[in-house]
Amino acid sequence: MRNKLASQLTTYYYTRRNFSSSNLRNLHSRNFSSFNGKVADEVALEQDAERKIGWLLKLFFAGTATFVGYQFFPYLGDNLMQQSVSLLQVKDPLFKRMGASRLARFAIDDERRMKIVEMGGARELLNMLEAAKDDRTRKEALKALSALSQSELNLML
Template sequence: MAFSRGLAAQLRFYLCKRRPVNVRSRQYSSSYHERDERAMEEEAENKIGWLFKLIFIGTATIGGYHIFPYLGDNLIHQSVSLLNVKDPLFKRMGASRLARFATDDERRMKIVEMGGAQQLVDMLGAATDDKTRKEALNAIIAIARSDEAVGALQSAGAISVIMATPQCTEDAEIEKFKRKLLKRLQDMKQEENSS
């Protein structure tokens, strides 16, 4: 109790000793000062937030750079495995993924080595609907961009399976895929026979 009285006395002495200040300007400056402090705090929080985001993105990029090569083979293997499933939806998903993975000769040959070329030809031969045929043809076209993969497709019987595929009147793209693929396979076969 005595402590608080002493503190109040010192405070009164300090306040009375000072010059009187206009109350309005004091309120304005304190509210301005509060806003300025709040803006500085928000700016600091934003900078720290961006710093943490950059650290996270950098870490994720480095981790992805080191991990992705191992995932690539695994994803190709999973996609080839989807071609073995009886459900046409999963077969289409596997063929679609293989078409996207077949971006260079190395990946195309990995698909062939994992049995993807044979599986796609079998999928095309067993397909009962146009959607499945279209995805199989699209994936085979993606793989056939590699000369070595064309040989694997020919030995898998791709030419006879494509020729035996029923004509599609509803989807003109399927017929376009068939013509393009037959031309590629037959051209490669003629080159091999001539040399």
């Protein structure tokens, strides 16, 4: 009984090993007309499926990366402007200076300047300038107000 089982396993193992992918490639090169046609069609279908799945995985990865980037990097666009305006409302002068500095860097065109003003940034900068107890905080508030007061029309004149 043991010998019979061992011989079956040996036969199974060697037949599986003999028909590995490298041996199948050797079989493709032989001229078995019906076998060769079926295998070529199957290989073409598999390659096509792999290509489509590869593109699907790439699109899925790109979509996931975009979603994660949008969720974890809110420092782009309106969110950062809103956070900067919120920093002006904090009591700590360091955070106020950071918020004012950010707003000064954001105020590069009229559209962004108007957004900052609509969010209440100009009012908060004036409040910050009025309540500031040190010169560095006043200086940052003035820089931000100066950046907000710039206009493309003034630059063109």
